Amino acid sequence: MERIIELKNVSKFFTIGGGLFSQKKTLRVLEDLNLSIKKGEIFCLVGESGCGKTTTGKLIAGLLKPTSGEVLFYGENIWKMNKEKFKKYRKSVQIVHQDPYSSLNPVKTVYDILSAPLLKHHMVRSNGQCEEKISELLKIVDLTPVEDFIYKYPHQLSGGQRQRVVIARALTLNPEFIVADEAVSMLDVSIRLSIIKLLLILKQNFNMTFLFITHDLAMAKYFGWNGKIAVMYLGRIVEIGPTPRVLENPLHPYTKALLLAVPEADPEVTRNKKIMELRSLDLPSLLDLPPGCRFNNRCPYMEPGKCDKIEPNLYEVEPDHYVSCELYGDET
Amino acid sequence: MENILNIENLYVDYRARRGLVKAVRGVNLELKRRETLAIIGESGSGKTTLGLSIIKLLPSSAKISQGKIWYQANGKKYEVVSLDNSKLRKFRWKEIAMVFQSALNAFNPVIRIWDHILDTADSHDLRLTREDLRAKVLELLRLVQLDPDRVLRSYPHELSGGMRQRVLIALALLLDPQIIILDEPTTALDILSQRSILELLKRIREELNLSIILISHDLSLAAELADKVAVMYAGALVEIGSVYDIFYKPLHPYTMGLIKAVPTVTTSFRELISIPGSPPDLIDLPPGCKFHPRCEYKGEECLKDEPVLINVFNDHYVACYKWEKIKNGKNN
Numbered sequence: 001m002e003r004i005i006e007l008k009n010v011s012k013f014f015t016i017g018g019g020l021f022s023q024k025k026t027l028r029v030l031e032d033l034n035l036s037i038k039k040g041e042i043f044c045l046v047g048e049s050g051c052g053k054t055t056t057g058k059l060i061a062g063l064l065k066p067t068s069g070e071v072l073f074y075g076e077n078i079w080k081m082n083k084e085k086f087k088k089y090r091k092s093v094q095i096v097h098q099d100p101y102s103s104l105n106p107v108k109t110v111y112d113i114l115s116a117p118l119l120k121h122h123m124v125r126s127n128g129q130c131e132e133k134i135s136e137l138l139k140i141v142d143l144t145p146v147e148d149f150i151y152k153y154p155h156q157l158s159g160g161q162r163q164r165v166v167i168a169r170a171l172t173l174n175p176e177f178i179v180a181d182e183a184v185s186m187l188d189v190s191i192r193l194s195i196i197k198l199l200l201i202l203k204q205n206f207n208m209t210f211l212f213i214t215h216d217l218a219m220a221k222y223f224g225w226n227g228k229i230a231v232m233y234l235g236r237i238v239e240i241g242p243t244p245r246v247l248e249n250p251l252h253p254y255t256k257a258l259l260l261a262v263p264e265a266d267p268e269v270t271r272n273k274k275i276m277e278l279r280s281l282d283l284p285s286l287l288d289l290p291p292g293c294r295f296n297n298r299c300p301y302m303e304p305g306k307c308d309k310i311e312p313n314l315y316e317v318e319p320d321h322y323v324s325c326e327l328y329g330d331e332t
Numbered sequence: 333m334e335n336i337l338n339i340e341n342l343y344v345d346y347r348a349r350r351g352l353v354k355a356v357r358g359v360n361l362e363l364k365r366r367e368t369l370a371i372i373g374e375s376g377s378g379k380t381t382l383g384l385s386i387i388k389l390l391p392s393s394a395k396i397s398q399g400k401i402w403y404q405a406n407g408k409k410y411e412v413v414s415l416d417n418s419k420l421r422k423f424r425w426k427e428i429a430m431v432f433q434s435a436l437n438a439f440n441p442v443i444r445i446w447d448h449i450l451d452t453a454d455s456h457d458l459r460l461t462r463e464d465l466r467a468k469v470l471e472l473l474r475l476v477q478l479d480p481d482r483v484l485r486s487y488p489h490e491l492s493g494g495m496r497q498r499v500l501i502a503l504a505l506l507l508d509p510q511i512i513i514l515d516e517p518t519t520a521l522d523i524l525s526q527r528s529i530l531e532l533l534k535r536i537r538e539e540l541n542l543s544i545i546l547i548s549h550d551l552s553l554a555a556e557l558a559d560k561v562a563v564m565y566a567g568a569l570v571e572i573g574s575v576y577d578i579f580y581k582p583l584h585p586y587t588m589g590l591i592k593a594v595p596t597v598t599t600s601f602r603e604l605i606s607i608p609g610s611p612p613d614l615i616d617l618p619p620g621c622k623f624h625p626r627c628e629y630k631g632e633e634c635l636k637d638e639p640v641l642i643n644v645f646n647d648h649y650v651a652c653y654k655w656e657k658i659k660n661g662k663n664n
Contacts (some may be wrong), residue, residue, distance in 0.1 A: 048524065049522055193604055193605075263553060265594040281525070
């Protein structure tokens with residue numbers, strides 16, 4: 001299958017401070033990231049807050065420029081494209097944000113919100129056509145009957161309905177790729193699943209490609225079961241592979257720790273988990289990263305002289321399942 | 333075992349511009365000594381209001397219009413609803429303390445943690461010398477695994493989310509309460525910090541013989557910690573039972589819907605089913621059972637009168653006319 005998005009050795013650093021009284025400091029948010037996403041694939045990015053998953057999403061959507069490395073769209077570096085091509089790329093990749101309460105303009109109706117991108121990008125020729133397109137979009141996201149929703153303001157809608165409007169807006173420009181950044185995290189349990197099901201329908205009907213960014217391993221499992229999962233820790237991908245393999249046979253100590261730590265909605269299962277004791281509870285600061293493997297100061301399997309000295313390589317332990325951990329170095 | 337808390341027929345309303353918001357409607361609930369009770373519900377189900385009414389800490393727009401809350405422990409007996417402000421000061425924190433949602437907002441950002449502790453001690457008439465108080469605080473901080481030297485001098489923003497949550501738990505324990513109410517104690521935390529808070533709660537409830545009321549939208553927290561679970565929908569309790577009955581033999585269609593809609597991580601993959609529709613408007617509730625517009629089991633009687641909680645078996649209570657059908661796994 002064709003690769004729609006590729007990241008090659010991408011790093012993103014932010015500089016903070018540097019005012020009159022504070023020294024300039026560099027936040028190494030992402031370092032040396034490599035991944036590729038195939039057309040029609042669901043790619044889940046999981047990790048804890050501050051691991052760089054949202055930054056990765058923004059780099060892929062072209063909202064941030066990498067400090068070094070290349071972001072490729074169908075093999076072409078997006079930051080070397082001409083204006084026409086870049087515009088086309090930006091239309092093809094859309095983002096759905098976490099918070100449906102702040103990502104919609106409160107003084108615009110659903111019609112205004114959806115017609116703005118349609119008119120701006122000349123997707124429609126007349127007002128009639130615009131209305132037709134909008135009611136088609138609302139039907140796709142299951143906001144029916146359309147007349148009940150088209151002239152409503154965001155505050156008149158529930159959280160789930162707002163997120164549907166956000167998704168409809170992302171669909172206005174017929175994108176091929178959607179970056180869903182914690183798209184269901186703010187929603188209630190009973191609503192969350194209906195939005196996930198809507199996204200799965202979009203994948204099925206339009207062969208949509210997804211980058212699904214979440215801290216919720218269970219949601220990633222359900223949504224991305226037929227896709228891939230990448231686990232991030234402090235700006236690096238520590239493990240990547242087909243979703244069922246990563247969850248059933250986790251390789252990296254961090255992935256294992258997460259899977260053992262997450263409480264489950266099943267009393268027997270959750271009470272019988274054996275928790276992995278970490279050597280430290282605190283996440284290191286991005287300003288002061290440990291040398292070697294970034295997990296070494298918390299990892300119970302840490303081997304002194306190795307893990308705290310050398311940057312771990314990426315090992316393919318089973319087909320298509322990679323881990324960045326030196327504990328797997330001797331075996332292969 | 334004796335009950336430490338008895339809530340009898342409690343009604344709480346909020347005055348709003350559109351009318352009365354019926355946030356808690358006819359709740360009957362009991363808590364035994366050393367028991368952990370989880371109150372599960374979605375946003376707007378009234379679970380936080382219920383928690384706040386137990387220590388009569390409702391905002392001024394709210395009113396307890398009916399009902400009684402009995403507290404009884406160590407020879408002391410209170411009826412909370414009728415307590416005036418001076419008596420409430422002696423009751424809150426000494427008998428029942430609360431850990432509020434969103435650990436950052438619960439602090440005053442411009443005062444140090446040590447001063448928060450002093451304030452709490454002063455406002456609840458904790459008569460200890462500074463040295464004794466300090467000794468007590470050091471002991472509590474050790475209990476929640478925090479480094480006193482670092483924490484006491486810090487401002488809230490200097491601590492991580494998990495550390496702030498630990499400080500809040502220590503603050504709640506300052507006056508040796510018998511019950512602590514935890515409102516979404518881990519919602520904003522990452523998986524690994526969440527796990528350490530869960531383990532902490534398990535340990536302190538053993539060590540201090542605490543009774544716990546856990547308020548959450550997250551079923552996995554209930555599965556992990558609770559002895560008893562109460563499911564709340566549209567201001568009323570629809571099912572109460574042991575954690576195993578609720579998760580493995582749910583009798584209310586809403587409880588069943590929630591469990592079927594929540595994915596788990598480490599068990600085998602299963603298809604999830606979403607609950608159609610969305611929760612009702614608490615100002616304009618539907619007649620009869622409040623869940624009937626979303627219920628696939630509904631019959632004529634469900635549209636007329638609201639079902640009351642009945643004890644089906646072994647302290648398993650359900651408010652549904654169709655519970656036998658659900659028990660036998662038959663629809664219609």
